[in-house]
Amino acid sequence: MSRIIKYVMFDILRNRFVIGYCLFIMLITFGLLGLEEGSSKSTLSLLNIVLLVVPLISVVFATIHFYNSYEFMELLLSQPVRRSTIIYSEYFGVSGSLSFAFAVGMGVPLIFLNQGLVSVYLLLSGIVLTFVFVSIALLGAVNSKDKARGIGTSLLLWFFFTAIYDGLVLLIMFSFSDYPIEKYLLAFISLNPIDLARVAILLQMDTAVLMGYTGAVFSEFFNSWEGLIFASGLLLLWAILPMLLTVRIFKRKDL
Amino acid sequence: MNLVKGKLLISLLLLPCFFYAETIHVGATYKFKTIKSAIAQSKINDTVLIHKGYYKEGTILIEKPLTIIGQNYPTLDGLHKIEILSVKSDNVTITGLKLINSGKSDIYDLAAIRVYKNKNIKISGNILENNFFGIFLSKSDHCTITNNQLSSTEQKQNDSGNGIHLLYCNNIFIENNHITGHRDGIYFEFVTESLIQKNISEGNIRYGLHFMFSSNDVYQENTFRNNGAGVAVMFSYKVKMIKNHYEHNWGSSSYGLLLKEIRDGEITGNTFEKNTIGLSMEGTTRITISNNNFLHNGWGIKICGGCDQGIVTKNNLIGNTFDVSSSGSTLSNNFTGNYWDKYLGYDLNKDGLGDTPFFPVTLSSLIMEQVPTSLLYLHSFVLDLIDQSEKLLPQLIPQNIVDKKPTLKKF
Structure with a gap:
């Protein structure tokens, strides 16, 4: 498997997209931190990159890469290689190289300009979100043979998690605003990896006090060991579960 | 000698x-x-x-x-x-x-x-x-x-x-x-x-x-x-508050200055910096708020119910997460000639005042005021989207507080 991962990674590096991605993130991070060093405003902008750009790039790139390496996979399947090995290699190859690019791109400027717990949270969330969204994208891609449809599905999934889901939760908040719904909100928010990452990072910043009573409930939860383990466990589940489903489908798929 | x-x-x-x-x-x-x-x-x-x-x-x-x-x-x-x-x-x-x-x-x-x-x-x-x-x-x-x-x-x-x-x-x-x-x-x-x-x-x-x-x-x-909180002025009248600094009163229910049930006050030349809420008003009458700086607060000015005949003028509101928030029913408080860093208007006749009015209460801040749990979506894409949609659909803009003549230069 490691050999195939290596091939996938070489392939990604050769088309230079990932290097561009890395430089892009690095440039933006340096730019934002340079404008206002160490302030919470630049951290908020970085948060938006981690929550919007990283999942979007992961989703789009993983889907396109899956379709582009379709022939390569077919070729491999004519060899004595297991199907699960192939799709796992695809997964780890893509998410590995993307998260590596992200980690370098954002990590280097952060080490120089903004050390601290929030930076660690930003980096870890970015890396985990990369894995999560590559796995979601592959699930979308493996379901259809048509490239346009596959990319459409993946984009829709990205949009669902960044906007639609939150909109629905907001609606629920409105409808049940007279009830103590904090605990249920915690569950709702935990079910969305982007929200989970956002809340976990925001609670490390001093803007957390603006979140009022609900924020206090969340802060108590997320700043305890159980909460941290719970949150990271859920994020890991988000990276693993769609992938397991993908493998299941890919195994039975008529390529 | x-x-x-x-x-x-x-x-x-x-x-x-x-x-x-x-x-x-x-x-x-x-x-x-x-x-x-x-x-x-x-x-x-x-x-x-x-x-x-x-x-x-x-x-x-x-x-x-x-x-x-x-x-x-x-x-x-x-x-x-x-x-x-x-x-x-x-x-x-x-x-x-x-x-x-x-x-x-x-x-x-x-x-x-x-x-x-x-x-x-x-x-x-x-x-x-x-x-x-x-x-x-x-x-x-x-x-x-x-x-x-x-x-x-x-x-x-x-x-x-x-x-x-x-x-x-x-x-x-x-x-x-x-x-x-x-x-x-x-x-x-x-x-x-x-x-x-x-x-x-x-x-x-x-x-x-x-x-x-x-x-x-x-x-x-x-x-x-x-x-714990900066200053509280309650059930008093004719109190003058001049050139004070309210700094870093930061906590989940903290504020720089709280006005509750007061009338005929004057708030001039103060600086409110890095407070959760800069100025919180509740049940005030005939308060003049002028020449103050509201810098990097969570909320610059928070107006709760029953505030009337207030005048807010010549203030700088810079870098606040929310400049002004209001639960909706504010009576005849006059906002005029303030500097808002979020104002995007223009000044064609060069009189130093913007030609388009500024609405400091955003839709998202109104939502957060009415459903406090939604504060959990602070800095999220959805709420940014809601605020952007105001520009496309102006009828969504909360109209109850408006600065008709915002200035383009800081005081």
Whole structure:
């Protein structure tokens, strides 16, 4: 498997997209931190990159890469290689190289300009979100043979998690605003990896006090060991579960 | 030559004072070893000079006009049991003492210096440490409290008293004090015609400065930093708040300045920086808010119900997460000619005022005001999307607060 991962990674590096991605993130991070060093405003902008750009790039790139390496996979399947090995290699190859690019791109400027717990949270969330969204994208891609449809599905999934889901939760908040719904909100928010990452990072910043009573409930939860383990466990589940489903489908798929 | 003459003249004029008012020394090497014995022997208008040392004599009662001066800060210890100085006479001056460890009580308001129903009391240049109440004046007038350092290390609000506590007083002058670690830094209840200026009140458990039922007062050029909440002005009228700094009153329900049920106030030239809520208003009438800076607060101005006839003008609102938020039903508060960093308008006729109105209350802040749990979506893509949609669908913009003539330049 490691050999195939290596091939996938070489392939990604050769088309230079990932290097561009890395430089892009690095440039933006340096730019934002340079404008206002160490302030919470630049951290908020970085948060938006981690929550919007990283999942979007992961989703789009993983889907396109899956379709582009379709022939390569077919070729491999004519060899004595297991199907699960192939799709796992695809997964780890893509998410590995993307998260590596992200980690370098954002990590280097952060080490120089903004050390601290929030930076660690930003980096870890970015890396985990990369894995999560590559796995979601592959699930979308493996379901259809048509490239346009596959990319459409993946984009829709990205949009669902960044906007639609939150909109629905907001609606629920409105409808049940007279009830103590904090605990249920915690569950709702935990079910969305982007929200989970956002809340976990925001609670490390001093803007957390603006979140009022609900924020206090969340802060108590997320700043305890159980909460941290719970949150990271859920994020890991988000990276693993769609992938397991993908493998299941890919195994039975008529390529 | 003239100078020498002048000095001579002044000395001659002052001479009678030395004859009539005696100075009584207190200290280990002097005739009087205790302050109580010195005071008992003293006559009206004498000076009691306390030399450096450690005195624990229980409550010291002052019942005649005296000047009490400490040299090199003699320590008066209340041993966590009693009130240290009780002043029950007019014309008393207390200066240069170090008063520590007054008693704590749930029934009596024990203080380091307690003044009962007196006139012309001067308390200046003292150090007060770990007292329950610091300086407590009741039913007194024409007093000055200046240059004192008050501090306490008590953590719990219930076990802590106020730094400077005034009850039913008028014409009090409070200047250059530094108060930290108390419940309220300065507390006013039924206090009128008083001036508070150039004090620093920081790190207090509840408020930096607290007004209750106190009218016609002025506080200016004070700094309120890192308190539970900066200043609360409640149930008062005609209070002037000028050139104060409200800094970093940061916490989940904290604010720089709270106005509750007050009228005819004036808030001018203040700086509100890094508070959770810069200025919080509730039930105010005819308040003028002008030439203030609201910088990097969570909420710049939060207007709750029942505020009317307020004027908000010539303020800078910069870097606040929300400039203004309102629960919706604000009555005729006039916002005009402020500088808003979020304003994106233009000025074609070059008169320095924007040609399009500015609506400081965003849709997202309105949502957060009505459903506080949605604050959890702070800085999220959905709420940004909602705010952007205002520009595409202007009918979504909350119209109840509008600045028709926002300025384009900072004041």
